[in-house]
Every structure is written in structure tokens, then in C-alpha cells.
């Protein structure tokens with residue numbers, strides 16, 4: 229996490245909670261309400277560290293109503309979107325609908341979409357474009373599996389995904405992008421990549437963005453790490469220069485744990 233001389237963050241950190249297929253719309257509201265109270269009690273400064281949740285589609289209307297009704301500073305996004313805007317695509321959700329539900333972000337290419345739903349880079353590129361068409365900020369997820377890591381090809385593999393999914397996208401759009409590096413072997417396994425691994429990949433991604441675009445653009449892109457992040461390891465990861473936030477799965481379902489990740493600055497000195 230890069231800070232300027234006066235202690236301000238150069239890029240506003242983003243702490244994102246991906247609820248995956250957990251929390252029905254009633255449970256989701258309760259979870260979000262408790263999170264907001266907990267952060268309020270801790271006097272969390274949302275203008276300094278942004279907090280986003282990614283509930284299932286069926287929760288989004290309830291989340292929108294709660295956020296608007298209680299004037300919460302927590303923002304939210306969807307876990308996926310269709311590459312198409314409307315039409316005969318049974319089961320798919322248009323970015324237009326997500327925009328109307330007040331979503332700021334949308335996950336694109338989460339490893340569970342790539343593996344369970346076989347989403348190709350071509351599809352993901354179209355989804356990134358669809359997100360921008362509907363004023364949603366894509367959180368593009370990239371990362372390698374265990375076999376690739378063991379073969380020592382993790383950087384090459386992850387940068388290949390990045391290039392493929394961003395092909396044709398202009399610098400103005402990319403400057404608002406969020407990229408989440410999630411090594412698949414660390415997702416939901418308790419196996420967390422070390423802060424050094426997170427930094428190595430985030431630095432490589434930023435260097436690649438400089439090559440593809442320019443330094444000014446690359447410096448604006450926020451890079452997150454995801455994979456078994458908990459309250460106890462978040463600060464060490466977030467201390468790394470090129471890591472601008474975290475994408476949290478399991479621990480985002482536990483209010484105390486997630487709030488402690490959001491409040492990582494409290495642990496920066498002691499960890």
C-alpha cells in the first residue's frame with residue numbers, strides 16, 4: 229500500500245467482501261446492517277478506506293434499499309454480469325439491471341466462474357466491456373492454479389490472462405479498473421500466499437499495465453489480493469507497496485472478522 233509523505237494513501241484502499249453463494253436476501257440484510265453498525269461504532273472513515281460487498285443477485289434489491297434508506301457508506305457490486313445487454317439469455321443478468329440497482333462494481337472472471345462455468349478470456353473481455361457500457365467498475369480476477377505455481381509459471385500465466393481480458397480496452401477505462409490477484413490454490417483453503425507473493429504479482433501486473441498503457445494509467449489501477457485473507461493476516465499483506473486492497477471470501481461472512489480486515493490500519497504497526 230503506497231502512502232504519500234502526509235500519510236494519505238496514493239490509491240484509496242478497497243476492502244471487498246465476496247459473499248459467493250451464501251446469505252439469502254434476509255440474512256444478507258442482517259449481515260450488512262451489523263457490518264455498518266460495527267464500522268460506525270469503530271468510527272471507520274469510509275473516505276479513507278472503501279468498503280464494498282458483493283452479495284448474490286437476489287440480495288441486491290434489499291441491499292440497495294438498506295444502503296439508501298440508512299444512508300450507508302458501504303458500496304456494493306454483483307458477482308458476475310452478462311456480456312449481453314438484453315435478450316434471449318435465460319438466467320443471465322444484464323449490466324443495465326445492475327446499474328439500476330445502484331451497483332458500483334462487478335466481479336469479472338472470478339476463478340470459480342472460469343473453472344465451474346468455463347468462462348473463456350473472450351467471454352471475459354466482452355464482460356469487461358459490458359461493465360463499462362453500464363458504468364460499472366469491473367473487478368477483474370486473475371490468478372494461477374497450483375500446477376502452474378509449482379511449475380514456476382505463475383507470473384507468465386497471470387499476465388497472459390490480464391492481457392487477454394483487457395485486449396482493446398482504452399487507457400481511460402483501464403485507469404478506473406480494479407484487478408484482483410487470486411491464486412486459486414489459496415482460495416478457501418486456508419493456504420494464504422505470503423505478502424511477498426502478493427507483492428511480486430501485483431508489481432508484475434502494474435509493470436505490465438505500464439507496458440500496455442503508460443505509467444500514469446498503471447498508477448491509478450487498484451490491485452487487490454484475494455485468497456484466505458483474515459483479520460490476522462490482512463495488515464501484513466496490505467502493507468506491501470503494490471497491494472491496494474483485498475478481496476475476501478469466507479471471512480467476509482463474519483462481521484467481526486471482516487470489520488477487523490477493514491480496520492487493518494490498527495494492526496499495521498503491531499503485526
Ligand SMILES: O=C[C@H](O)COP(=O)(O)O
Pocket residue numbers: 246338410414415416417418454455456457475476477478479
Ligand atoms: O473472492 C474471494 C476469494 O475467492 C477468496 O476467498 P477466501 O477468502 O474464502 O479464500
